[in-house]
Amino acid sequence: KAGVTQTPRYLIKTRGQQVTLSCSPISGHRSVSWYQQTPGQGLQFLFEYFSETQRNKGNFPGRFSGRQFSNSRSEMNVSTLELGDSALYLCASSWAGGRSEQFFGPGTRLTVL
């Protein structure tokens, strides 16, 4: 079974731009969660989608948004990029969310100049 895939793997943007990251979960998994990893703040939960609905949300500003499609693929969008948005963005999928084991993708490294 193929693992979680994320595209692109690397992105360089400038302040004020917007960016869209994509995540394809493991086949059969219906829950997709997004995490931001930075040296200063560590790993922080952004949001979780399950069956095309946002089920949980972390403490991030409204510039961070996401969606999930009927095939469970998920996208995350960041608008009006700031220097502080530079991070590794990790996507994780699980069968049903909750306490189900989460499997992580390789991440997208976003650099904001």
Add this chain to the structure above:
Amino acid sequence: AQTVTQSQPEMSVQEAETVTLSCTYDTSESDYYLFWYKQPPSRQMILVIRQEAYKQQNATENRFSVNFQKAAKSFSLKISDSQLGDAAMYFCALTGANSKLTFGKGITLSVRP
């Protein structure tokens, strides 16, 4: 709110020796799961071991085992017969019903040949 604390930022172990990584946590939920994840330089998060809070028996996975002390809210990871490939960052994490994984700050483990 859930919190996970890893107070040691770095540890070092001699190849073939045993090392224990510490983690404490706090949660108001009674049904939760605890995890140890490994993140090598590739940044791919890999699940090492998981423990269901309702299970008294400590989880083991080959050379990896945990010491789960529920009353003390402590969850340490023991790596036996350490190998060079064990060198990585290790994160302790906690999840409850809301799918949100709360991570500790991580510990960098180096293995001396």
